[in-house]
Amino acid sequence: MTLSKTTFPLMALLALSPIWPSAPWAQEAGAETATALPEMADIEQAWAQGNFVFARQGLKRRAEETGAALAQYRYGRVLLEGRGGPTDREAARLWLEKAAAQTHVEASVLLARIYLSAPEGDPVSQPARAARLFKSAAARGNSEAQYYLGLLYRSGVGVTAHPEEAFTWLLAASENGHIEAQFELSRAYARGEGIAEDAKQALRWMQEAADAGHGEAQFFLAYALDRGQGVEQNRRAAVDWLLRSAETGFGQAQLALGRKYLTGDGVAARPAEAQRWLEAAAAQGSAAAATVLGTALRGAHGVPADPALAVRWLKAASDAGVAEASFTLGQIREAGDAAAPDLQDAVVLYRLAVDQGSAVAEQHLGSLAATGALDGLLAPHRAIPWVVAAAEAGNPAAADWLSQQAAAGLRPAQTAFGLWLLTQEDRSGEISVQAADQFQAAAETGDVEAQHNLGRLYIQGQGVDQDYVMAHKWFNIAAAGGHRDALKMRGVVADLMTPEQVAKAQTAARGFVERPPAALSEETSEGISQ
Structure with missing residues (x-):
């Protein structure tokens, strides 16, 4: 606890x-008066x-x-x-x-x-x-x-925190047979809290608590036996302890046992047992168990397919913030496993999975965009981050889509394609030139990220001739547009320039603003360093 x-x-x-x-009562009740x-x-x-x-x-x-x-x-x-x-x-x-x-x-x-x-x-x-x-x-x-x-x-609640005192009292309680104390004492030995770290003593007290029926101790003992951490590996004994822990109602053990029975990890695969334990863990609110269970109920690992039940558990996990569950729900809607296929609903779920941190969902959306599947559902510029992710994962269709959108003049695509090009092997230097061209096109129409990256290329002489004046110019313009890194880089490059060069760069920046592209804001013009 x-x-x-x-x-x-x-x-x-x-x-x-x-x-x-707990002892039986001493004697029978006797007769008594009202008073x-x-x-x-x-x-x-x-x-x-x-x-x-x-x-x-x-x-x-x-x-x-x-x-x-x-x-x-x-x-x-x-x-x-x-x-x-x-x-x-x-x-x-x-x-x-x-x-x-x-x-x-x-x-x-x-x-x-x-x-x-x-x-x-x-x-x-x-x-x-x-x-x-x-x-x-x-x-x-x-x-x-x-x-x-x-x-x-x-x-440190109610007293001044004192690891040594904590250890002393946990030891006293453990020696008096207090099961929760034995578990906490094991953790103290394992972490070196109030006492020198001692794996042997940690295992001893973990075993004591596990023998006494402490579900969490049984789970961690099973973990140690399964991996041979601090004890000789014994996967059969690990499963026995995991089963004992699961039977106490400890959710992590139920999830782990369900996974083992599902995949046959250290034990014979038993789909029905896997489902039983995963359901027990999911019923306790384990989003991870709900995700595994929902995925299995699509007919994986010998579990009978039940699309409606799969959606129910995956929805619970998705609502709890599990990206994998949201992505799998998207796959179900896209494929039409539980109802008619609905790509629009699937995209909503994929985007939710992206927001929850799923790189797989991001790449899948990028692949869909690259094949034209999202045409009419979303504006092309919204798909750019996903397509970049797919391109970086090695999808050639995604790289081609970026190139096409950039050639069509889509400014975010020009910047994204330029950045992607810089990640490619460039022995001849031709790719860097292409990247610089993309940044130049986007920078001219007001893209601050392109302006910042164009300035970096001018400092490095990558894809363009090294030119501090041009670097300062583009950093100045990007900084006026709110790019913080550009503001810092403008200061760095200014330290490498003569006063005459700085004045020339500022004049060039003002000249750019005086002939701004339609997309360049008034705030950018006002922010140019004087």
């Missing part, structure tokens, strides 16, 4: 220990029988009339859990405070957890008070308090 600097989920904290001892104070054994028997109303009323009387710490603690828990009546968090806190004042360990621990579970800004949120309560209980050997105190020292 990872410590947050904001809140501890209250119900998760309450679930860590039962309200009653007799219920015995604790009677209350416990009523609780065991599900008579929470009697248990609540009896605990209230014993807490009020006897002042016993045990009754106060148990009554506080009943109020907190809402058994036998409504939940009353504030009253629960007050009764637990009474029990903690009598040094009741379990009350101190529960009270501390309440102070940590409150949202930041809530008056009940008292991390420092929680830390003091944990310290008191931890010193008396309570493993849960030791565990939480270790987390507090590690994160």
Whole structure:
């Protein structure tokens, strides 16, 4: 369990220990009068029988009339859990405070957890008070308090962060059999937090936690065995541990197990088992599992095709921001797997995948544009970045499309084609000349990126004769158009020039602006350096 600097989920904290001892009740309930104070054994028997109303009323009387710490603690828990009546968090806190004042360990621990579970800004949120309560209980050997105190020292919540103290308390809790502490102690050894890094001890405590049923520890132990990291590789044992982890409900293990059964990685391929575990992980909100499952449901790896279900899972993953899922949905719409083909819808999904970071989707859109499939759907200039991506991936049709659009005078295509040309092998220098021509054409019509790159070619003498005056001119014009790198480069090249050359370059820039192409803005004219 990872410590947050904001809140501890209250119900998760309450679930860590039962309200009653695990041993059977001591005796049967006896007869009682209406005014007799219920015995604790009677209350416990009523609780065991599900008579929470009697248990609540009896605990209230014993807490009020006897002042016993045990009754106060148990009554506080009943109020907190809402058994036998409504939940009353504030009253629960007050009764637990009474029990903690009598040094009741379990009350101190529960009270501390309440102070940590409150949202930041809530008056009940008292991390420092929680830390003091944990310290008191931890010193008396309570493993849960030791565990939480270790987390507090590690994160600096309620106390000053102290890795060594964190390690000490996690070790104490681990040696007392606290499973979560054992897992965190393993991580401390693996990362060298508060102690020298020790892979052997990290594995030992990971094994302890895994043996005790800790799902995440079982998952990481499976990972180590599968890859032979810090332990002798044993892929069969890895699958066994992965299965145990998945059965605890640990989503990452369910996803990993589903993938293994899907592809036969370290285990015999079992499509039905793969689908079962992937569905379990996806149902917990794993977008990665939903993506793998949706893709498999298109009929991959022996999983029976179910286009409608595939779309459902892929849509969930796409909505969660998974680019692969959005791209696959686009393929489904383009091919018409689940409905009539619809390229327009497919393009929307491909563009979403691009926005989510998919290079594959970008290249596919570029390939579609290069074949003319997007004609009429999008203006050519919108497709330029995608076509560039396809050309850079080695698609000759994409490079031809860029060349054609540039020749037709499409300014962004001229700049993009010039940049692409500069990435090609150029032993004769002819390609650089072509790139310079493309930049020149785009620069003359106001493209600031082309102007900037033309200036760079003039500095380097690449595709054109080296000419600092021309370089300064184009950097000056691009900088006036808002190109930040051009502004910096103008300063660099100015340092290499004489005052006379700088004046000549400025005159040339002003002359360009005085005869601006139709696309050149007034802001560019006003921004030329004087």
